[in-house]
Amino acid sequence: MSLASARPDPPPILALKNLDKRFGATHALRSVDLAFEEGEIHAIVGENGAGKSTLIKLLTGVYPRSSGTVYWRGQPVALASPHEAIDLGIDAVHQEVVLCPHLTVAANIFLGDETTSGGLLLHRTMLREAQKLLDDLGFDLPAGAPLSFLTIGQQQLVATARAERRGTKFLIFDEPTAYLTRQETASLFALIRRLKARGVTIVYISHRLEEVFELCDRVSILRDGALVGTRKIGETNEADLIALMINRTIDQIYHKESAPIGRTILETEGLSGQGFHDVSIRVREGEIIGLYGLIGAGRSEFVQSLFGRFPATSGRLCWLGKDVAIRSERRAMDLGIALAPESRRDQGLCLNLGVGFNINLPILDRLSLGPLLSPDLETGAAERQIRDIRIRTASRAALVSSLSGGNQQKVVIGKWLNHGAKLFIFDEPTVGVDVGTKAEIYRLLGTLLHKGVGIIMISSYLPEVYELADTLHVFRRGSVVATHTYKDVSHEAILSEAIGV
Amino acid sequence: MSELLISKRNGGGLSVLLGLTLLGLLFLMWIALAYATRTFWTANNMANLLRQSSFIAILAIGQTFVIITAGIDLSVGAVEGFISMMVAWLLTHNLGFASTIFGAVTISLLIGVAIGVFHGFGVVQLGLPPFIMTLATMYALRGIGLLVTNGSTISIDNTTFTHFSRQTFLGFPWTDGSWFQIPSLVWMVVLVAVPAYVFLNHSRWGRYLFAIGSNKEAARLSGVRVKLITYMAYILSSFLAAFVGVLLATRIGIGNPTQGQGDELQAIASSVIGGASLFGAVGSIHGPLIGALILQSISNGANLLNVNSFWQTIITGALIIVVVYFDSLQRAKRG
Numbered sequence: 001m002s003l004a005s006a007r008p009d010p011p012p013i014l015a016l017k018n019l020d021k022r023f024g025a026t027h028a029l030r031s032v033d034l035a036f037e038e039g040e041i042h043a044i045v046g047e048n049g050a051g052k053s054t055l056i057k058l059l060t061g062v063y064p065r066s067s068g069t070v071y072w073r074g075q076p077v078a079l080a081s082p083h084e085a086i087d088l089g090i091d092a093v094h095q096e097v098v099l100c101p102h103l104t105v106a107a108n109i110f111l112g113d114e115t116t117s118g119g120l121l122l123h124r125t126m127l128r129e130a131q132k133l134l135d136d137l138g139f140d141l142p143a144g145a146p147l148s149f150l151t152i153g154q155q156q157l158v159a160t161a162r163a164e165r166r167g168t169k170f171l172i173f174d175e176p177t178a179y180l181t182r183q184e185t186a187s188l189f190a191l192i193r194r195l196k197a198r199g200v201t202i203v204y205i206s207h208r209l210e211e212v213f214e215l216c217d218r219v220s221i222l223r224d225g226a227l228v229g230t231r232k233i234g235e236t237n238e239a240d241l242i243a244l245m246i247n248r249t250i251d252q253i254y255h256k257e258s259a260p261i262g263r264t265i266l267e268t269e270g271l272s273g274q275g276f277h278d279v280s281i282r283v284r285e286g287e288i289i290g291l292y293g294l295i296g297a298g299r300s301e302f303v304q305s306l307f308g309r310f311p312a313t314s315g316r317l318c319w320l321g322k323d324v325a326i327r328s329e330r331r332a333m334d335l336g337i338a339l340a341p342e343s344r345r346d347q348g349l350c351l352n353l354g355v356g357f358n359i360n361l362p363i364l365d366r367l368s369l370g371p372l373l374s375p376d377l378e379t380g381a382a383e384r385q386i387r388d389i390r391i392r393t394a395s396r397a398a399l400v401s402s403l404s405g406g407n408q409q410k411v412v413i414g415k416w417l418n419h420g421a422k423l424f425i426f427d428e429p430t431v432g433v434d435v436g437t438k439a440e441i442y443r444l445l446g447t448l449l450h451k452g453v454g455i456i457m458i459s460s461y462l463p464e465v466y467e468l469a470d471t472l473h474v475f476r477r478g479s480v481v482a483t484h485t486y487k488d489v490s491h492e493a494i495l496s497e498a499i500g501v
Numbered sequence: 502m503s504e505l506l507i508s509k510r511n512g513g514g515l516s517v518l519l520g521l522t523l524l525g526l527l528f529l530m531w532i533a534l535a536y537a538t539r540t541f542w543t544a545n546n547m548a549n550l551l552r553q554s555s556f557i558a559i560l561a562i563g564q565t566f567v568i569i570t571a572g573i574d575l576s577v578g579a580v581e582g583f584i585s586m587m588v589a590w591l592l593t594h595n596l597g598f599a600s601t602i603f604g605a606v607t608i609s610l611l612i613g614v615a616i617g618v619f620h621g622f623g624v625v626q627l628g629l630p631p632f633i634m635t636l637a638t639m640y641a642l643r644g645i646g647l648l649v650t651n652g653s654t655i656s657i658d659n660t661t662f663t664h665f666s667r668q669t670f671l672g673f674p675w676t677d678g679s680w681f682q683i684p685s686l687v688w689m690v691v692l693v694a695v696p697a698y699v700f701l702n703h704s705r706w707g708r709y710l711f712a713i714g715s716n717k718e719a720a721r722l723s724g725v726r727v728k729l730i731t732y733m734a735y736i737l738s739s740f741l742a743a744f745v746g747v748l749l750a751t752r753i754g755i756g757n758p759t760q761g762q763g764d765e766l767q768a769i770a771s772s773v774i775g776g777a778s779l780f781g782a783v784g785s786i787h788g789p790l791i792g793a794l795i796l797q798s799i800s801n802g803a804n805l806l807n808v809n810s811f812w813q814t815i816i817t818g819a820l821i822i823v824v825v826y827f828d829s830l831q832r833a834k835r836g
Contacts, residue, residue: 329721329722329724330724333724339722341722346716346718346719347716347718347719347722348719348722349716349719350711350712350715350716350719350720350782351715351716352715352782352783353711353712353715353782357708357711357712358719361708361712361720361723361724361725362723362724364705364708364709365705367705368704368705371704372699372703372704373703373704373705373708415723419724
């Protein structure tokens, strides 16, 4: 406790000394020394696998630590179970809300600590108290509604309210904004600041460094399970943090590849449909078209219509110089359009099947001789993609679930390259991936461009489309409100076009 | 080698390992029974055991197709009983072609296909959970069968038909010097299992079944005709159940819609003991075959040992828990 005993100040609310965690042969945390001051907002950053999740799980009593000591207000504590953590006042709000969607907001707030009388639940009392709590916190949420009626952002507010009710003194937010809209993020930040003002210590974990600079007081950097530094926010910058996180200076995460521009692959003229109207874009070989806008601005609906899910109702759609109508997803695939969906796990991949299986899935008809599959053709097709786009996998038979996020994304891409896709649509390609993987995915886009394909990239993350797109269309309320060529205006200008101020 | 086989090998040899473990378990049971009773390890009894397990084996193969898509077919026992009645009814009426053996069998099998189409319709078009859809037809088919027969049993007088299941084809010398004659019903299992194996592991449609069971949305977005393939799985299951219904009629010489009760659960048990996962995307053809043999060996051995038949079901229950538990342990270790 040298950190605290050297000064006359009260001890830090939570201090870790030589905290170590091993899972079998994996050394997940290496003797971490870290102290959290009462009432600060402390960010923890690091790549996927740097040990952030493990640290949270140790602090919330989910995992036991292998060695080391944890001090709570100067006293050593065991932190052997989630219950003990909660009793101390430590709680966490997770990225994917871990509450019960079928129960009401009130029931979730009281879950595990219900108000009872003679063993029977006092529904009305709980409902009243929950509503009062939500009102006090300034959330406009109905306590009686089922949780599943709420957006993910609102559910996160409920999780926070739940922590608040339990008298939490130390609250960990794990990637809370990954699925939030801008407005939701803003209200979450307001809430976090309010909690801080009330003396709650906040640990904030995020991949989005600009959030860290906007919100936090100090930031600690983890790399390969070890703490590589803690900085006051005013004494560091993004480049500095990234260098510490990945131990190599990437002056360019956004590696923009310039490939020769070829013929026009797809062109729309005044295309309208459900949720978007009068959209005209053009995609040529070797270029990236960025679609930026707030969630609900119509960009997703637009690409869904290109992929045949909700066909366009009017306007012209031109594929390789010919007018076409894309009325089904199958038609889109046959033309050569590939969609890398936002949620790889839910929509893109068969996770518990092999890499080769996934890569070959769309083209099995081409790998068959008569009714039977040809093992040679299968092997050839799978190995070629694994080699070409450098999928790091133990073998083509390894399960996709064993791959890193970036490599899973590569499997999705390999699958469509195999299919001969000319146009790739990436829907939020880097949601929830760390800086290293992001760089890897961006490099992959460059490789794709050199293969003569065109790319449409949808992103809610402005820096990404800003840095990579040759042409950037800004969506607002279903139509394109502005079109920019590579970096012709500032971030702020694009943002205000998207918001409409 | 196909992608799947290789994935099993490199992925820790899971399925092959489980297959070998199960085979080991089966042989261990056989050795124990051979020592415990004089009558078990005889050509006669072993042929009988194979004959007895053939129905469940075929049902379990059909069931496995559905289970791989993360579905379930509770109706196979009812289909089996219903078709046994149907084929008997056709054979005992004077309907020209429909009352010839060929005609009656063909029509019965087509009815099986129609039932499968209906299941597919419920699951795919109406979006009903497979459990509910097939539970409903399980009840309804029994009722329709009883309505047609008015609750009675139809005796089949066509001896060519009823002799079929007693016939044997080829054979080999048994360990005690006697001749093991391979029952025709065992050949029927081979007739189903070999194409089923090729279909599941070496055709793209088999591959699609796994894709759907693993992630329906990803399969759809990869151009797999998910609806069509789902239909196919239920049609195969009902078709094979109808085939078993015809075989049952030849075996017992009567048609009775209440036959085959509980067979659906034995088929599911065989499939699951054989390594299929009810969560989908895991399953094989050899698995349910071995599973069916294990179940039948328990019952055959218990009979020879004069064990109370009530114990057989208890042993079966215990076995399911043990096998599936070890299977899940291995999966967890790997995952």
